[in-house]
Amino acid sequence: MNTLEVRNLTKRFKLSKKQQRLEKTDATVKVACNDVSFTAYPGEIFGLLGPNGAGKTTCLRTISTLIKPDEGDVIVGGSSVVTADEEVRGKIGFLTSELKLEDHFTPNYLFRYFSRLHGIAEDAIEDRKMELFKRFGIDEFMEVKVGELSSGMKQKTSIAISLVHDPDFIIFDEPTNGLDVLTARSVTDYLIELKNQGKTVILSTHILSVVEKLCDRVGIIINGKMKRCDTLANVRKEQQSADLEELFFQLVEEENLLGGDLA
Amino acid sequence: MNNILTVFKKEFYRVMSDKRLIFTAIFLPGLAIYLMYSFMGNAIGNQVDEVESHTIILYTENMPDTLRDQIVGDDQRDVEFHDFDDMPYDDIKAGILEGDIDVLIRFPENFETTISQYDQPGYVVPEVMTSYNPGERYSNSAYYYLLSHLNAYGFDISYDRLGEDMFAFHTDLTNPDHIIMDEQRASGQSFAMLLPMLIVMFLFSGAMTIGPDSIAGEKERGTIATLLVTPIKRGELAVGKVMSLSIIALMSATSSFIGIFLSLPMLMQGEELDANIYGVGEYLSIFGVLLATVLVIVGLVSAISAYAKSIKEASMMILPLYFLSVIVGVSSMFSGEAATNPLMYLVPIYSSVNMLIGIMTFEIVPLHFLLMVISSVVYVAILIFIINKLFQSEKVMFSK
Numbered sequence: 219m220n221t222l223e224v225r226n227l228t229k230r231f232k233l234s235k236k237q238q239r240l241e242k243t244d245a246t247v248k249v250a251c252n253d254v255s256f257t258a259y260p261g262e263i264f265g266l267l268g269p270n271g272a273g274k275t276t277c278l279r280t281i282s283t284l285i286k287p288d289e290g291d292v293i294v295g296g297s298s299v300v301t302a303d304e305e306v307r308g309k310i311g312f313l314t315s316e317l318k319l320e321d322h323f324t325p326n327y328l329f330r331y332f333s334r335l336h337g338i339a340e341d342a343i344e345d346r347k348m349e350l351f352k353r354f355g356i357d358e359f360m361e362v363k364v365g366e367l368s369s370g371m372k373q374k375t376s377i378a379i380s381l382v383h384d385p386d387f388i389i390f391d392e393p394t395n396g397l398d399v400l401t402a403r404s405v406t407d408y409l410i411e412l413k414n415q416g417k418t419v420i421l422s423t424h425i426l427s428v429v430e431k432l433c434d435r436v437g438i439i440i441n442g443k444m445k446r447c448d449t450l451a452n453v454r455k456e457q458q459s460a461d462l463e464e465l466f467f468q469l470v471e472e473e474n475l476l477g478g479d480l481a
Numbered sequence: 482m483n484n485i486l487t488v489f490k491k492e493f494y495r496v497m498s499d500k501r502l503i504f505t506a507i508f509l510p511g512l513a514i515y516l517m518y519s520f521m522g523n524a525i526g527n528q529v530d531e532v533e534s535h536t537i538i539l540y541t542e543n544m545p546d547t548l549r550d551q552i553v554g555d556d557q558r559d560v561e562f563h564d565f566d567d568m569p570y571d572d573i574k575a576g577i578l579e580g581d582i583d584v585l586i587r588f589p590e591n592f593e594t595t596i597s598q599y600d601q602p603g604y605v606v607p608e609v610m611t612s613y614n615p616g617e618r619y620s621n622s623a624y625y626y627l628l629s630h631l632n633a634y635g636f637d638i639s640y641d642r643l644g645e646d647m648f649a650f651h652t653d654l655t656n657p658d659h660i661i662m663d664e665q666r667a668s669g670q671s672f673a674m675l676l677p678m679l680i681v682m683f684l685f686s687g688a689m690t691i692g693p694d695s696i697a698g699e700k701e702r703g704t705i706a707t708l709l710v711t712p713i714k715r716g717e718l719a720v721g722k723v724m725s726l727s728i729i730a731l732m733s734a735t736s737s738f739i740g741i742f743l744s745l746p747m748l749m750q751g752e753e754l755d756a757n758i759y760g761v762g763e764y765l766s767i768f769g770v771l772l773a774t775v776l777v778i779v780g781l782v783s784a785i786s787a788y789a790k791s792i793k794e795a796s797m798m799i800l801p802l803y804f805l806s807v808i809v810g811v812s813s814m815f816s817g818e819a820a821t822n823p824l825m826y827l828v829p830i831y832s833s834v835n836m837l838i839g840i841m842t843f844e845i846v847p848l849h850f851l852l853m854v855i856s857s858v859v860y861v862a863i864l865i866f867i868i869n870k871l872f873q874s875e876k877v878m879f880s881k
Contacts, residue, residue, distance in 0.1 A: 283710070321702075
């Protein structure tokens with residue numbers, strides 16, 4: 219049951235006048251996710267790709283229960299985001315660059331705080347904390363306030379905190395954004411470790427080298443629609459392109475010729 | 482319940498572990514009030530002392546010796562006498578205008594001889610002319626001091642002429658029960674005039690110092706989303722935050738309260754004020770009102786902060802409510818008595834102000850107290866429900 223199924227997910231947003239001007243459209247509604255479906259399995263990293271504004275983050279936010287779908291559902295390990303959102307939150311570890319930690323607290327304090335919110339027993343918190351902090355090299359800085367940490371160390375702390383409860387489903391939105399090469403490497407290495415532990419990992423990124431290195435299967439979203447969903451090898455074969463970047467551009471152009479999805 | 486406590490502890494720790502925040506949110510209000518009111522009280526007292534110790538510059542013309550001796554004999558004020566003929570009249574007027582001369586008193590020539598012939602045919606009542614500057618505090622004070630002497634002098638003349646016949650009746654000459662006053666209640670009314678308004682103001686400002694940062698600030702900084710992806714119920718998050726903010730706002734209000742009590746006797750120097758007039762019962766009742774009020778205020782501030790996109794927006798939206806509560810508080814300064822209609826104790830903030838007046842004037846009505854506490858609890862429950870809904874609204878939580 220450790221699969222994550224996105225079933226015909228549709229999410230629309232009303233556009234304000236300001237947003238209409240920015241989007242250069244008269245449409246009052248934007249379909250951020252349009253009937254998107256895919257399944258991620260245990261022991262694999264599923265890559266969610268797409269240009270900026272394609273609907274990746276909306277899709278991930280729906281999976282993480284931060285927003286509710288207008289149509290469709292997401293089933294996470296047997297729990298629906300529509301009917302059992304609290305259950306889903308207990309099963310997932312969600313990280314996005316938009317999720318921030320409070321500068322005033324130390325990694326140690328925040329780890330314990332989020333562990334308690336996840337209902338982890340007091341005696342288990344310390345072991346889990348040291349395991350993750352040592353893995354990411356945070357242990358030396360765990361009593362330093364988050365506001366005084368480097369951006370790389372902040373991101374590592376965020377990752378550790380998103381995984382306090384050892385979730386079976388890990389959803390990371392652009393986890394290596396803005397990180398230096400070494401920090402980014404330690405994050406991608408850890409994602410492979412999680413995959414090898416049998417976790418279901420969904421990764422959204424626009425860094426194609428990361429996709430090639432990590433992802434077993436990919437879903438390519440453009441203008442809110444799932445254009446391709448398969449192994450990287452099969453997508454390449456279908457598009458007759460060995461170069462992932464070229465393949466990506468082909469799909470964007472193909473979609474642009476068909477027109478967008480502003481209603 | 483565990484999650485509520487976890488959120489509560491974290492929010493509480495956020496303030497308590499920040500020395501600057503502890504100082505500004507908790508100690509500073511009380512300290513500032515104490516210093517401000519003490520300074521104001523001393524300044525007012527010094528001003529009165531200064532005026533009273535000022536030597537009155539008095540110009541006189543034909544002043545009878547009897548009156549002069551009376552003034553000189555009164556050691557309440559020092560008076561420097563000058564003769565009207567020492568200076569031209571226009572210069573004396575200019576001196577009064579400039580504040581160099583305080584008062585001019587002019588009697589007609591042969592004044593005492595004239596008044597002694599009061600029973601002669603064709604007698605015309607003589608006129609005494611005085612000049613002073615009401616816009617100048619030394620002159621104003623000197624005038625009323627000298628007027629009292631002038632009146633006493635006039636009274637003596639009338640008494641000499643008419644004896645007891647000058648009185649149509651006496652008022653309270655021998656009545657020992659002229660003033661019947663409950664001194665405790667009188668002091669209580671002085672407290673009741675100022676404190677309810679100040680307490681509501683300080684409860685609000687305490688909540689405003691930390692509330693917007695704790696909720697709207699979390700939205701602005703993006704840290705609220707980190708919380709919302711944990712299994713915690715939105716309602717638990719709301720209750721935990723409101724609880725901790727209430728305790729901190731209550732600490733801030735208590736500090737202000739202590740500051741007010743210590744400095745009020747200094748501010749109202751003329752009146753005998755002593756906070757010892759209140760017993761444990763009154764203090765516990767005041768604390769009960771503070772607790773119920775702070776919950777409503779923090780609930781309001783939290784609901785607005787949850788709705789606002791940023792700290793700035795939250796502060797702007799809270800401000801009209803703050804002014805409204807100040808107006809409600811000010812109304813207590815003029816009424817002086819608690820409302821008698823029980824329905825008034827269902828109106829938030831207004832009920833608190835009236836309950837405080839009731840307690841401070843030793844007129845606690847248990848029904849009113851009960852209505853105020855129960856209605857406050859109901860309002861807080863409604864506000865927490867609203868905050869819960871706002872935390873669930875993706876439009877409110879994630880709109881930019």
